[in-house]
Amino acid sequence: MTYAPMAVMQPTAHNRAAETPLPPHAQITYMERTSSELPVTEFFRIERPSFDPATGQARFFYRLNDLSFTETLQLPMGADAAMAVSPAFAKLLGLTGLVLGVSYFKLRAPFAIEAPEIALTDAERAFVIDVYENGLGEFYARNDLARFGKLSLVAPTDPVARQPALDLPDRTLLPIGGGKDSLVSVDLLTHTGVDFTPFAVNPKGPILTSVAAIGTAPLYVTRTLDPDMIRLGKEPGYYNGHVPSTAINSMIAALCALLYGYSQIVLSNERSASEGNVVFDGRETNHQYSKSLGFELLIADTLANATGGALKYFSLLRPYSEARIASLFTQSTKFDAVFSSCNRNFRLTGNDGPLWCGECPKCHFVFLIFAPFMKKERLLAIFGKNLLDEPKNEHSFRELAGLTGQKPWECVGEILEAAACFYTLTRHADWHEDAVVRAVKADLFAQYGEEKLQLAMAECLTDSRDHHIPPALAAKVAAYAV
Template identity: 80%
Template sequence: MTDQFLIECPHFDPATGQARFTYALDGLRFVETLDLPKGADIAAAASPNFSKLLDLTAIVLGVSYFKLKAPFEIAAPDIALNEAERAFTIDVYENGMGEFYARNNLLRFGKLTITAPHDPSEHQPAITLPQRTLLPIGGGKDSLVSVDLLSHTGVPFTPFAVNPKGPILTSVATIGTPPIYATRTLDPEMIRLSQQPGFYNGHVPSTAMNSMIAALCAVLFGYNQIVLSNERSASEGNVEFDGRETNHQYSKSLGFELLIAAILSDATGGALKYFSLLRPYSEARIASLFTHETRFDRVFSSCNRNFRLTGNDGPLWCGECPKCHFVFLIFAPFMPKERLLAIFGKDLLDNPAHEASFRELAGLAGQKPWECVGEILEAAACLYTLTRHADWHQAAVVRAIKADLLAQYGEPKLQAAMAECLTDSHDHHIPPALAAKVAAYAV
């Protein structure tokens, strides 16, 4: 068994904007590079705040290499961590990797350790960051709803992405605001080994990784808040494994948001805020908000299968995966059928071959798919709404599922669930003044 995953001290060259992260595992050595835009503030790059964030970024990015063997010990001999940062590290490598462990049948919860020098300080000295917003863009519906909300509440923002491609590029072009892009280059040997016998592969917490990279850019280029677009549905897990709920979207959950927000705040002396603008909303509520704006209809995509490397050289939606099915389902109650069919190119609810997938989404069979989809009861409520919708009640999937849907949940529960989906939650981390502005617009 591999004894230890080693994280070495990272290095950043402000002249080139390149950061280098080095890892060692089972006699193997890996180097990853991260290219940030040139022109960063030199004083910011030399600050203890940036150094702390760079160290924490090295730890979070390391999961891509750790997972090849998934040892029980993580070692960072040149990276000093306080108690909160140690807890954060273990959380990323345990809960953030929960799906990876579940699908590889690896028992790691409560068993991982981190060996690193002790940092006695609870937080770094305060720095001053301009009141500006960095908005990660994922190319899907969620971040584009955030674009609409920020635009209509008078909050200027800069789009941000790591390794932008396909729908991210077309969405940012439609937004029309100059972005900040970062390029992450994984060690090719890690990618090769992940496909070889004797090595593990699987899901990693990409939102956690991209958030740390966004934090580096926030300090280097002067932004005091990173605004995510994670909905409340992201907090629901997929399965129970090894005595714990595992969640494909863990690093999008409210629990992780609060944890990383505290870490980023401490690293910047309270200067950097991190929160999700869509946390009060269900996926269905977000879908209803998306219908207010049409300019992104032909450029956005939430389909992971068709997230192409070079532009939109094919259909944006495969129409076959659970993600496509879920997004189609939550749009259907709120968007005119003609517009929805124009976006997807076909009617996903009128194909009998899709019935099994929709049954899984609604909790009628199997388990919640390992995808960024909403809550099971939310999907069931949307399907119930379609059984009473003039445009959709005769669709093949809706007709096939209706009886079982009503038998399992009952009409009162489904009606209440739909009402709850459209009721905004107060369980969020949005600054009060901004929350009030957004609530006033999002009616």
């Protein structure tokens, strides 16, 4: 069955979907699986999680048919003992258990989800279903699994729609991913006088070096997945694939916000993250769904209701395109030698190589959006080579700009945004003679036209008003980020 192409998100000031479709080769064709392929008795059950404030350990328990799994979170010592036994924390602990469960659910992706000991409001039930449907959208698409609108969640009903208000200190928890985005947030918060604590789950590589360069004491959590889940994911008869890591880490951050006293979690997700990759099973599928504005609003509402409005959640970079963020990053060289967006640095097995592999779509996209704004010698020093002057990279760059294939399953920006950056390079003295720029120029102009590319680049540098930043902070950031 073939589905209609997805509308490309234009980098407009309001980040609304435009009418430009993905090229025909970006559609997914698949044979729809039926429920008869899986035994009707298959189910996934989430048990009540536990937390011991004396040890800082949270434990999460899951059952998939006849299989049992346990996952642990090791949180720092010093948790607020009273908060650890509060109804708000119990609510967030249960919701965290439900969200973390996607890692185990996906082994078989059954249609039935059970949480017999975790009471949910109607809004929370919708939030959890969203995580298991849209949050796993890429997983379903790449495994040819039709699940949208077909999952059931059986859990007790919680009649209390909103918990009593908590008293949380006016402090900020800032997740650090090791890439350019969270480091731009560091700069914006620093220059607007907002104190923050760097936060990460299982920090490694660029996260550690970035936090060291920030110079502020961090808050780290160790997440230990059940080893049987990792093993089974490699065996026949079980599925594997992408999970919504931002949703997972955000829920863990919410637990820490209550236990250690923070009133807001500030993400670093750009407006480009709202653009999907393909249409599959009748729905837009987005590799970055849990970074999108739609999900941000959903989880922000969930966390607010669980804490009586005390805990805020928003992305500081939501007004910006990836290109705009790149331009802001260039204003300081402080993090040049420590940051990386290359996914090879964030594998479970680690990475002993350079910060940038120079071969993946993520490396190519970051290089592409930096090139219009950063001096060439500085960019080459960061990456170690000129990725735009290597002919073998042409196909990857064409995918990023929508000239072939589909948008890569990576955290990359909008298709038209990449095309606009390429257009700028065709007119740039430092880059116009490089092999990839010369190779794509004719097709770029033929597909989009100069006028559209010029307008797209202007829109990339125009800040959107479609965001969830508190007004006072938004005004301060806008005044600084000129």
